[in-house]
Amino acid sequence: MSQPQVTLAFEDGVTRMITVEEDQTIIDAAYKARINIPFDCRDGACGTCKAFCETGEYEEGEFIDEAMTEDEADEGYILNCQTFPISDMLVQVPMTSAQAKTGATTFAGEITELERLSESTVKLGVKLENRENLSFLPGQYMNIAPPNSDFHRSYSFSSSNNDDHCTFLVKYTPGGKMTHYLTEEAKVGDKLNLTGPMGSFFLRDADKPILLLAGGTGLAPVLSILDKLAENGHSQPVRLIYGATFNHDIVETERIEALGEKLADFDWFTVVSSEDEEHERKGYVTDHMDPQEHLHEGDAEVYLCGPPPMVEAVRVYLNDLDNPPSNFYYEKFTPNANAESGAATGSGSGTDAAPKEEEVTVTHSSDEKSKSMSVSYGDRESGEIHLAKTESEVIFEALRALEIGVARLLINQLDDEDLDKLQQLAEKANKYIHNDEFADVTRFIDANNDFHEYLFDRSGNPSMQQAYAGLRNVEIMQEQLEDGFQVQPGLAQDHLDFVQALKGKDIEAVKEVVSRHSAKAVGTMNTAIEKKAQIH
Structure with a gap:
């Protein structure tokens, strides 16, 4: 059975x-x-x-x-x-x-907008009950199901996380269940169930030039990210390259222009791959990327959402550069090989394909130039590729970004019980540090992991939980740290300051504490590695 x-x-x-x-x-x-x-x-x-x-x-x-x-x-x-x-x-x-602290929550929603933007794209607008209880990071997605249905599909937000209504872009897929529902059955006023937020692809906190790459309906999370950059008054250059197969696949251009006007330095263009189309720029996004204009000779951060071939082409292109970007974040749609008719031609964040069984897998790889990690969950694969600095720098920079992200998600949801638990976990970890030295490094590593892991577990988001678990911070600490090794001053106090910042619902204080703690963690690790090399 x-x-x-x-x-x-x-x-x-x-x-x-x-x-x-x-x-x-x-x-x-x-x-x-x-x-x-x-x-x-x-x-x-x-x-x-x-x-x-x-x-x-x-x-x-x-x-x-x-x-x-x-x-x-x-x-x-x-x-x-x-x-x-x-x-x-x-x-x-x-x-x-x-x-019950269910984390990823199911919301009841009402369809407010159903617009066929093009032959290939449907725009879905939804008003959620208890919208104030939903907090998501730009780039994340929801699992959406019609009422009384036996299926759901995953769609990234194309709206701002401050909008009253949520919007999504859905790829029109003949034979797809959601496509049939939205185009043949659904009407404004109908109910939907939405579960989330989900995913570990989201905008990180960084004051750097940014390159956004979108393929097909992979434009959806990119629009949400662009909206957040405009809201934050991002002062560094922002560039967008929007790739599509046909001219009719290009949508939401007026919104892109409107958001671009809110940014200090923004430029964008589209690229069409079909040989039969007339378009100013033909081919693939990598044919039109300029290392200086778009990547600032490696200083830019890159965000991409699109189909697997696009992600792979960009990965290879960036890896072959003399000065590749220090951080590359991507999400690709990975539909089931046995998906229903017409559903296996994924095109980013809004494809109507049957999700794979929702098991989380984490994959690591590295070469001379970079280190990467990907998290696959359901029909999504989110990944990040970092220049090969020291391993501890890569790990703790990734942890810094994830920890600020999960704090943003939960800062208004944490109750006294959560905060008391975090306080207890911080104090337990700090017990194993005496006079800025590790008194019992084995117990410290376990207690420190429990402290840092708490918010990820509390989020109920499997992708973010596994993104944290996949960092290998515990493994590298176990390999390099020993009793008696020095700890950078104030590292233990940071744990307590982090809890206080959450209690005060002060995200700027959270960012400051997490960033300085990350720098101290890297310094502690590098010093430990040097000392261990001298000893051995």
């Missing part, structure tokens, strides 16, 4: 679906999915995890009357810590999704 799926329905209308493995209780499966249903005993003795099963078959396990009476069990009440599902179930959980 296939693994049962349990739908958890919370009091605020949010639902989450979990898959329960053989010999696994509902509460164990929920915690694996990072849904924090409360419990006290796990033994069927307290009743804290009591809920009501509307539909489905299950083994109820053992319990005592103080936790749940036999009459309640006959009515359909269950203890999540004792219940083993036999079939799919619908369980009413007597708490809100916020109390």
Whole structure:
């Protein structure tokens, strides 16, 4: 029998679906999915995890009357810590999704806009209930499902994270389920379910020139990023190269122009690859990139969202440069090989393809010039490529960017319990540093990892969780650090200052603390590596 799926329905209308493995209780499966249903005993003795099963078959396990009476069990009440599902179930959980800290939340939405921008692109506008509860980073996406459907598709925001309504660009794919729904069935006023935010492709904090590259509907997250740069008053040059197959694939040009007028130094152009089209610039984006104008001889940061061939072509192009950019972030659509008819021709962030099974995989690679990491989740692969500085510089710079990003996501969602937990984790890590020396480096590394990992787990975003786990910061610290090695002054205090900045909801203070902590971590690692080399 296939693994049962349990739908958890919370009091605020949010639902989450979990898959329960053989010999696994509902509460164990929920915690694996990072849904924090409360419990006290796990033994069927307290009743804290009591809920009501509307539909489905299950083994109820053992319990005592103080936790749940036999009459309640006959009515359909269950203890999540004792219940083993036999079939799919619908369980009413007597708490809100916020109390369960579900992270990636399902929002109810109403279609406000359905516009066929071109032969290949549909614009979808959605008004979310409880919009104030959604915080996303420019570049991230949502999983979107029609009501009562058995499928969802992943689409990146094309809107600002401050807009009341959310917008998405969907590639028109004949035979695609979402394409059929949006063009044949959906109408303004219809309901949708949206789960997220998801993804580890997002705008990092950096005061550098930026090159944005978009392929097809990969324009969507690039528009969201461009909007954020305009809002922030980014003073460095921003360039955009927008690639498409045909002239009719080029959309949202007026919006690009309007956003560009808000930036101090912006320029952009389009490139069309079809040989049969007449266009000012033909070929591929790499045919028209200039190392000085677009990359500032390696000083620019590059963001790309597009189909796999485009990502690979740009990666090779950048790697062959004498002065490649120090940071290259990308997201590509990786549809299932067995996707439905017409769905396997991915074109960035809005393709209507059947998502792969949602398992997270992390891949590392390196060569003489660069180090890279990619995170694959569902139908997305997000990656980052950094110039090969020292390994610790690459790791802690990546951690700095991710940590500021996850702090932005959660800074208005963290409650007193979260902040108290972070404080405890910071103090525990600091116990193993005495007089700016590692007193017990093994315990410090474990406690330090628990501290830094907390917000990523709290986010409920599998891609960001695995992006953090894939940094290998624990591994390199275990390899290089030893008891008695010096710690840069103030490193331990930074942990406490980080918590205080979150308590004050001061993102600028968070950025300052994380940046200086990153610099101290690199300095500590480099000093340790030098000292270890002398000793050995």
